[in-house]
Amino acid sequence: AKDPVRVLVTGAAGQIGYALVPMIARGIMLGPDQPVILHMLDIDPAAEALKGVKMELTDAAFPLLKGVVATTDVVEACKGVNIAVMVGGFPCKEGMQRKDVMPRNVSIYKAHASALEQHAAPNCKVLVVANPANTNAIILKEFAPSISEKNITCLTRLDHNRALSQISERLNVHISAVKNVIVWGNHSSTQYPDAKHATVTTNSGEKSVRELVADDHWLHTEFVAIVQQRGDDIIKARKLSSALSAASAACDHIRNWVLGTPKGTWVSMGVHSDGSYGVQPGLIYSFPVTCQKGEWSIVQGLKIDEYSRAKMDATAEELIEEKSLAYSCLNE
Numbered sequence: 001a002k003d004p005v006r007v008l009v010t011g012a013a014g015q016i017g018y019a020l021v022p023m024i025a026r027g028i029m030l031g032p033d034q035p036v037i038l039h040m041l042d043i044d045p046a047a048e049a050l051k052g053v054k055m056e057l058t059d060a061a062f063p064l065l066k067g068v069v070a071t072t073d074v075v076e077a078c079k080g081v082n083i084a085v086m087v088g089g090f091p092c093k094e095g096m097q098r099k100d101v102m103p104r105n106v107s108i109y110k111a112h113a114s115a116l117e118q119h120a121a122p123n124c125k126v127l128v129v130a131n132p133a134n135t136n137a138i139i140l141k142e143f144a145p146s147i148s149e150k151n152i153t154c155l156t157r158l159d160h161n162r163a164l165s166q167i168s169e170r171l172n173v174h175i176s177a178v179k180n181v182i183v184w185g186n187h188s189s190t191q192y193p194d195a196k197h198a199t200v201t202t203n204s205g206e207k208s209v210r211e212l213v214a215d216d217h218w219l220h221t222e223f224v225a226i227v228q229q230r231g232d233d234i235i236k237a238r239k240l241s242s243a244l245s246a247a248s249a250a251c252d253h254i255r256n257w258v259l260g261t262p263k264g265t266w267v268s269m270g271v272h273s274d275g276s277y278g279v280q281p282g283l284i285y286s287f288p289v290t291c292q293k294g295e296w297s298i299v300q301g302l303k304i305d306e307y308s309r310a311k312m313d314a315t316a317e318e319l320i321e322e323k324s325l326a327y328s329c330l331n332e
């Protein structure tokens with residue numbers, strides 16, 4: 001039998017955490033033959049709720065779950081973890097702007113970075129979910145210099161999956177037939193969902209989504225807007241933000257990263273920019289990536305038209321601003 005993998009979930013008593021931990025314990029993240037030990041971190045006000053989650057995990061009698069660490073101590077939480085899913089953060093409440101929560105999240109991600117750097121297992125893979133996800137990941141990278149930049153990523157897979165689902169509805173094909181959409185840039189309303197390179201698998205082979213839709217105007221306007229605003233629509237409907245789809249996307253992200261992407265398929269991940277597609281090096285920017293042997297690489301050579309170029313630049317601009325805002329919080 002395989003040795004258990006230690007998976008940390010921060011903010012585990014929150015709503016994404018509640019949806020995510022049972023998925024991990026069921027093998028959705030790392031596969032049905034991979035035992036796991038769950039490390040769950042939250043803060044003092046949520047300590048009782050966290051205990052409750054631990055009790056439920058025990059009661060669910062998951063065969064793959066070999067242990068649970070539930071704690072409010074960051075060091076204990078990070079000890080020996082192979083995978084860290086960072087969901088904990090200071091929420092953006094109604095009437096607040098992203099920049100209002102920046103100082104709080106900068107200090108949280110600075111502390112979590114140091115704990116991971118000192119106590120995580122070597123080669124620990126990190127996924128930042130909490131918003132502002134891309135910028136929290138930059139702060140984490142800054143304060144955990146010994147963790148390779150290849151190992152620090154942020155979640156844009158939910159946006160990617162939303163884009164797949166919109167194409168599937170529009171073309172009336174099953175979601176599993178659609179692939180290779182791209183979410184470029186920031187996990188925010190400036191993200192650019194791009195279906196110009198996407199394909200649909202049909203009985204007569206692969207067809208281009210762009211040809212099947214035959215309406216660039218729709219791809220440029222409604223499609224982009226629906227994907228960008230989907231999170232808000234869910235809040236309106238549920239009075240709570242996306243949780244089960246976010247948890248599922250986090251599992252997809254880690255599963256593809258660790259176990260690989262299928263041949264001919266790419267996915268979107270927020271990763272360290274090496275300057276590909278003219279994106280400022282050092283930003284954490286969502287790119288199309290393929291994964292093999294536990295490493296992602298940015299898909300190269302896609303043709304970028306003028307429309308896409310402008311959208312990709314605009315979201316990069318926003319990330320540059322967020323980054324400088326985050327660094328200015330550090331100096332306060």
Ligand code: NAX
Pocket residue numbers: 010011012013014015016017041042043046087088089090091108128129130131132133155156157158159187241242243246
């Ligand atoms: P909740 O407020 O339900 O849960 C957050 C949890 O984090 C709470 O239990 C809180 O006590 C805990 N927490 C706060 N500070 C902490 C700290 N310093 N250490 C450890 N835990 C801490 O939010 P939820 O709906 O679960 O969302 C979590 C985060 O995901 C938010 O930042 C949210 O904006 C972000 N999202 C990101 C998405 C993405 O695609 N990247 C999509 C979904 C979601 O909106």
